[in-house]
Amino acid sequence: MIDLRNLSRRGFLNLGVAAGAGLMMPGGLIRPALAAAKPLAPVAEKDAVIAFGHTGPVTDEGWTWSHDQGMKAVQQAFPKLKTIFVESIPYSADASRTFxxxxxEGANMVFATSNYGDFLYDVAKRSPNVAFFECDGRHPMDNLGTYYVAHWYPTYVTGIAAGLMSKTGxxxxxxxxxxxxxxxxxxxxxxxxxxxxxxxxxxxxAINSWFDPQAATQAGTALLDNGCDLLFGIMDEAGxxxxxxxxGAKAVMWNTDIRRYGPKGYISSIVVDFKKFYVEQVRQRLAGTWVPSTPILAMGAGVDRDAWGETVPEEVRKxxxxxxDKILGGWSPFTGEIKDSKGAVRVAAGKTMTEEELYNWNWSIEGVKGL
Known part of the structure; x- marks a missing residue:
């Protein structure tokens, strides 16, 4: 039986950040190489095959769509190479078969845009000359890196807007x-x-899915019926x-700008952008300089808040x-004292949570219910 607490952002097997994992400071990106890893041989652009394995449909206007835009940026930057992709890969043995x-099919580089855990790792171990990159992964290897986004910073920013705009709190x-x-x-x-x-x-x-418009709609309705007047979530659609x-309520969204589905309710979105990251990683792979790294893309460099919605007051925006602006300047709001939902002090007064702790956060703070 799989413990749901050990599910990662898009899959299974949260194994903890391994030694050599890179830390991201607010506003910056560090891409350390794993100590034992050696660069893979260069590949001519005309001979290169770059593969993308997705957790959802590329038409979701959310998480998978954002990664697909990254693939399109690779195609534009390197028109002679070949790209292949498979969408809606299940978390099962079918994933291993896909990889x-x-x-x-000759892939020189494989991006798993979700954490597929052992379904990916076994394939990577048997393919030492192929570069693998796993989004939200936690088990880097000599030919497999991991990457993710520091979404907690723009989320904090939109949380301020929520606190100011919610009438009920x-x-x-x-x-x-x-x-x-x-x-x-x-x-x-x-x-x-x-x-x-x-x-x-x-x-x-929790609706036990990343993409289920009907369930997300039902959950949103239940929350409003229970007295909430402002919604947030991590879904890949606009339900x-x-x-x-x-x-007549408000909402903060995830992944992309989907305000057209609710222009008056829309506050902002946590938007992700992998285009520059993918182009740079493919460039390194072709040049023979790629080694696995473990970046967390910073706010302003892969993740940020979207433009404010039309009904967000100017004073709230400011x-x-x-x-x-303070976060981009190096300040972190995740400084103690921070208590969990049971009242226990988890972060001592004056201590700032590390990026590793934020990435692997697995407990709720005071005031959060339902998790």
């Missing part, structure tokens, strides 16, 4: 699973809200934004963006 198929969250990306999202959002409204609370409902729009 093996990439290798058999009751925030709702449409969750996928109880995983680190959800904990860091709910916690950062509520911490931002509580910085301007100390009495704010957050109720979460709960549409609910908020119809009910107050939230003042925090954003």
């Amino acid at each position: 093996r198929q990439f290798v058999s 009751k925030l709702g969250y449409v969750a996928s699973f109880p995983v680190p990306s959800v904990y860091s999202g709910t916690n950062a959002f509520l911490m931002g809200a509580r910085s301007v409204n100390p009495n704010a609370t957050l109720q979460a409902i 709960y934004l549409q609910v908020a729009e119809k009910r 107050q939230a963006d003042a925090a954003r």
Whole structure:
């Protein structure tokens, strides 16, 4: 039986950040090489095959769509190489077969845009001359790197807007699973809200899926029925934004700008952009300089808040963006004292959480319910 607490952002087997993992300071990106890794041989552009394995459909207008845009940027930057992709890969033995198929088709580099754990690792071990990169992975190897985004910083920023705009102080969250990306999202959002409204609370409902518009709509409806007047979540579609729009509530979204589904309800979105990252990694692979690294893309360099929605007051924008500017200048809002949902002190007064701790956050702060 798999413990859902050990699910990662998009898959299974949260094994903890391994030795050699890179740390990201706010506003910057560090890409360390693993000590034992050696660069793979260069590949001529005309002979190169770059593969992408996706957890959802490329038409989701969310997570997978964002990675697909990264693939398109690679195609534009290197028009002579070949790209292949498979979407909606299940977390099962079918995933291993897909990754093996990439290798058999001559892939020189494989991006798994979700954490596929052992379904990917076994293939990587058997293919030492292929470069692998796993999004939200936690087990780097000599030919496999990991990457992710520091979404907790823009989430804190949008949380400030939420705290200022919520009339009840009751925030709702449409969750996928109880995983680190959800904990860091709910916690950062509520911490931002509580910085301007100390009495704010957050109720979460997990729907056990990353892409289920019907379930997300039902969860959003239930949260509003329970007294929440502002929604957040980590879904790959606009279900709960549409609910908020119809009910006169507000919502913060994830992945992309989807305000057209609820322009008056839309506050902002945590937007991700992998284009520059993918182009640079492929460039290194072709040049024979690629070695596995473990970057966390910083706010402003792979993840950020979207442009504010039309109904966000100017004073709210200014107050939230003042925090954003401080973060870009090196300040971290994740400094203790921070207590968990049971009242125990988890981060001592004056101590700032490390990027590793934020990446692997697996407990709820005071005021979060439902996880």
